[in-house]
Amino acid sequence: MIGRLNHVAIAVPDLDAATAQYRDTLGAKVGAPQDEPDHGVTVVFIELPNTKIELLHPLGEGSPIAGFLEKNPSGGIHHICYEVEDILEARDRLTASGARVLGSGEPKIGAHGKPVLFLHPKDFTGTLVELEQV
Ligand SMILES: CC[C@@H](C(=O)O)C(=O)SCCNC(=O)CCNC(=O)[C@H](O)C(C)(C)COP(=O)(O)OP(=O)(O)OC[C@H]1O[C@@H](n2cnc3c(N)ncnc32)[C@H](O)[C@@H]1OP(=O)(O)O
Ligand SMILES: [Co+2]
Numbered sequence: 001m002i003g004r005l006n007h008v009a010i011a012v013p014d015l016d017a018a019t020a021q022y023r024d025t026l027g028a029k030v031g032a033p034q035d036e037p038d039h040g041v042t043v044v045f046i047e048l049p050n051t052k053i054e055l056l057h058p059l060g061e062g063s064p065i066a067g068f069l070e071k072n073p074s075g076g077i078h079h080i081c082y083e084v085e086d087i088l089e090a091r092d093r094l095t096a097s098g099a100r101v102l103g104s105g106e107p108k109i110g111a112h113g114k115p116v117l118f119l120h121p122k123d124f125t126g127t128l129v130e131l132e133q134v
Pocket of ligand 2: 007009054079081130
């Protein structure tokens with residue numbers, strides 16, 4: 001059911017410093033910061049030859065990554081995003097198998113303008129999983 005790895009997301013306490021590190025130290029192609037108020041984060045995408053890295057920083061009150069950064073003040077890998085062809089079919093299949101979809105259970109539009117949803121980390125070996133319809 002899952003397809004390509006779309007991105008690996010890293011929550012960071014200092015978005016400018018993390019962006020500079022990827023650009024200047026690692027020599028990667030970095031994008032501009034994008035505010036995503038519907039998701040409570042600001043993101044910077046790093047383009048790699050085979051996938052993307054999504055740097056995440058909290059935006060506004062009640063950001064879903066605030067608790068993660070409190071527990072991991074230096075930052076850390078926050079989620080992985082897999083591509084699926086039909087997100088509703090994937091959701092229904094996963095919920096039928098007992099997995100918990102986070103939030104309302106309905107997909108939201110993600111940073112690439114495509115529908116996304118999240119699966120509880122406790123149902124996927126301690127890893128928060130994002131699905132993106134491509
Ligand atoms: C920009 C848009 C989009 C895109 O297009 O790419 C994005 O990526 S948006 C990214 C941010 N959005 C989200 O993460 C939405 C889904 N996340 C959530 O709803 C919450 O973050 C959460 C997963 C429910 C966690 O909420 P929180 O309040 O921080 O923690 P809990 O106390 O409820 O945690 C329960 C349990 O799970 C562990 N945990 C929490 N986060 C993670 C994580 N990222 N990876 C692995 N495990 C995680 C947490 O430690 C708790 O475990 P115990 O301590 O053992 O109980
Ligand atoms: Co993401």
